[in-house]
Amino acid sequence: xxxxxxxxxxxxxxxxxxxxxxxxxxxxxxxxxxxxxxxxxxxxxxxxxxxxxxxxxxxxxxxxxxxxxxxxxxxxxxxxxxxxxxxxxxxxxxxxxxxxxxxxxxxxxxxxxxxxxxxxxxxxxxxxxxxxxxxxxxxxxxxxxxxxxxxxxxxxxxxxxxxxxxxxxxxxxxxxxxxxxxxxxxxxxxxxxxxxxxxxxxxxxxxxxxxxxxxxxxxxxxxxxxxxxxxxxxxxxxxxxxxxxxxxxxxxxxxxxxxxxxxxxxxxxxxxxxxxxxxxxxxxxxxxxxxxxxxxxxxxxxxxxxxxxxxxxxxxxxxxxxxxxxxxxxxxxxxxxxxxxxxxxxxxxxxxxxxxxxxxxxxxxxxxxxxxxxxxxxxxxxxxxxxxxxxxxxxxxxxxxxxxxxxxxxxxxxxxxxxxxxxxxx
Numbered sequence: 001x002x003x004x005x006x007x008x009x010x011x012x013x014x015x016x017x018x019x020x021x022x023x024x025x026x027x028x029x030x031x032x033x034x035x036x037x038x039x040x041x042x043x044x045x046x047x048x049x050x051x052x053x054x055x056x057x058x059x060x061x062x063x064x065x066x067x068x069x070x071x072x073x074x075x076x077x078x079x080x081x082x083x084x085x086x087x088x089x090x091x092x093x094x095x096x097x098x099x100x101x102x103x104x105x106x107x108x109x110x111x112x113x114x115x116x117x118x119x120x121x122x123x124x125x126x127x128x129x130x131x132x133x134x135x136x137x138x139x140x141x142x143x144x145x146x147x148x149x150x151x152x153x154x155x156x157x158x159x160x161x162x163x164x165x166x167x168x169x170x171x172x173x174x175x176x177x178x179x180x181x182x183x184x185x186x187x188x189x190x191x192x193x194x195x196x197x198x199x200x201x202x203x204x205x206x207x208x209x210x211x212x213x214x215x216x217x218x219x220x221x222x223x224x225x226x227x228x229x230x231x232x233x234x235x236x237x238x239x240x241x242x243x244x245x246x247x248x249x250x251x252x253x254x255x256x257x258x259x260x261x262x263x264x265x266x267x268x269x270x271x272x273x274x275x276x277x278x279x280x281x282x283x284x285x286x287x288x289x290x291x292x293x294x295x296x297x298x299x300x301x302x303x304x305x306x307x308x309x310x311x312x313x314x315x316x317x318x319x320x321x322x323x324x325x326x327x328x329x330x331x332x333x334x335x336x337x338x339x340x341x342x343x344x345x346x347x348x349x350x351x352x353x354x355x356x357x358x359x360x361x362x363x364x365x366x367x368x369x370x371x372x373x374x375x376x377x378x379x380x381x382x383x384x385x386x387x388x389x390x391x392x393x394x395x396x397x398x399x400x401x402x403x404x405x406x407x408x409x410x411x412x413x414x415x416x417x418x419x420x421x422x423x424x425x426x
Contacts, residue, residue, distance in 0.1 A: 166196015
């Protein structure tokens with residue numbers, strides 16, 4: 001079945017993780033309406049004026065995820081027009097950072113909008129129909145969201161994300177898997193991780209990579225390798241405090257040699273002009289955010305998760321693989337902070353039913369519409385390993401067409417997937 005890529009865009013951002021928001025301050029909180037069963041009213045109130053956003057129909061509001069802390073997540077939902085939402089695949093995207101807003105993805109990576117000369121325009125360059133979501137208490141959020149938009153319960157759901165989202169994605173997938181509920185079903189099909197920090201202990205290879213691409217000389221690499229080895233030894237010995245310290249020391253030492261954290265060929269960082277646009281009073285009113293200040297990056301979230309940086313989510317990824325969810329993990333050729341070689345080292349340590357078959361599986365080149373290969377793909381069973389040529393850490397920003405082709409390949413492969421474990425095992 002060759003369905004459209006997905007049904008909508010949904011953006012939930014840790015940068016718009018608000019506490020103690022008051023109704024009279026202006027933000028639209030849907031949870032009180034959801035708790036009273038007023039789903040249609042919540043849906044109606046969340047509608048956004050399309051005239052300010054390239055004519056696109058959308059919904060936005062806040063959903064409460066922690067009453068004790070007074071925490072609310074903001075979403076911006078773009079339903080695709082003239083498509084059956086019940087059967088069209090949809091994706092939840094977890095931006096990285098941690099603390100980077102998923103609105104980065106709206107305007108700079110895969111749309112549906114881009115900001116040019118003070119105006120929001122339809123992002124025609126990628127035309128990717130995806131959903132993006134970031135934050136805490138995601139299972140709580142998505143269950144509330146699905147009461148307002150229940151047609152999505154039957155639609156095939158894929159969770160995707162990049163960078164630090166490589167930890168959020170398996171975690172969210174794990175919680176959906178262990179909380180399967182027939183009375184509140186979620187048609188969860190799999191996960192897609194881009195340049196993800198999945199398993200820091202096995203991915204700690206900056207000294208080797210730095211020499212290979214000319215960022216470090218041998219003397220500089222030796223200094224960093226000594227710190228890496230100290231971190232790895234502490235991890236093996238179970239000394240997590242020392243491991244965290246040495247892992248962080250490695251990353252800081254390596255980063256001091258970088259001109260860019262995203263791409264070792266280009267040092268220009270993406271522009272964030274859209275931040276001023278989103279803090280315009282008229283735009284805030286249209287998005288029902290009141291006078292909540294939008295920032296592209298939230299230091300509070302970043303600092304709160306510092307101790308989590310060196311920790312692994314590999315067991316959760318292995319759980320998803322072993323339970324026959326479709327897993328895509330892609331890396332980019334020019335990524336400097338999560339190199340593809342580090343990802344491949346992680347893949348070879350994964351313990352799941354198809355581990356041996358994956359290692360022996362052949363790799364093939366995908367050319368797309370051009371003459372040169374766009375990416376290298378290796379697949380066995382429900383695991384797809386991809387390297388995208390000519391892209392840095394923000395894959396969709398650098399190579400939008402390749403990213404679009406890849407996500408379509410992945411969804412077409414796994415939206416109706418019933419599992420290969422019994423056929424391929426052994």
